[in-house]
Amino acid sequence: MFAAAAAGRAIPKLCATDMLEAFGSCRVCLVEIEDRNGYPASCTTPVAEGMKVSTQTPALRRLRHGVLELYLSDFPPSEIPDGWSEFHETLKAEGVTESRYGNGRNHFDATIDQSNPYFLFDPAKCIVCSRCVRACAEVQGTFALTITGRSFESKVAASQDQPFFESECVSCGACVQACPSHALVEKSLFEGEYRHAEPAKA
Incomplete structure (x- = not known):
């Protein structure tokens, strides 16, 4: 590459x-x-x-x-x-604008973790690429993040599946910088309350 x-x-x-x-x-x-x-x-x-x-x-x-x-x-x-x-x-x-695999199980209703004062984690936008986990380990050396579960149940978890602010996270921002899908994103980018995007209407 x-x-x-x-x-x-x-x-x-x-x-x-x-x-x-x-x-x-x-x-x-x-x-x-x-x-x-x-x-x-x-x-x-x-x-x-x-x-x-x-x-x-x-x-x-x-x-x-x-x-x-x-x-x-x-x-x-x-x-x-x-x-x-x-x-x-x-x-x-x-050139990918839609998916042939829609209308199945999804994570759209997953709870948004807004416990950290600087950034939030929206699991609905997470593609489980592991970049945040690796950034936490390789860049910061904190090892506060991991991937739990398998297949569809796979997800990013902080420490023992705790809210970010209650975990071993030190708020360095390495995970936010690494995230390619804005599942982890700075709160300063949003005005007012952050909410899940509503599913598009047919």
Whole structure:
């Protein structure tokens, strides 16, 4: 991924950043490598001399669209058109505007954690990319965040699944800076009370 960026070929990503170790969980940065099977994550694939990599092919576009649509299926619908997070920019760049997987289970009614005086956590916007967890561990060294549960039940939790302000969080802001979907966001960006986005009406 970083070799491609240095060569002027940006590869879409959601779980990777320059300040964190490669993780390979979002499956958006997939590439094709000549003479190799499958579609490896570019962030965890070391570059090698003579390697021939394709970053934009019909197969890769289909895979990325499918992954992004899955994320979109559990994201508040009314937050999609006018969003300005890294997640929204990735959707726009890849031309994904809706999901084929809607009307299923979702986290839209998850409780917003506003206990911290500086930022809030809206689980409805969380795509469980683990960037906040890794930023807390790798950048700050606090290890206050973790991912609990599996599959649909996976979620970001502070300490022993406590409100952020009651946890070991030191309010450094590393998690907020790392979050690509504004699930973690500074309170100063909002006037008045922050509320869940209402689901779009049919």
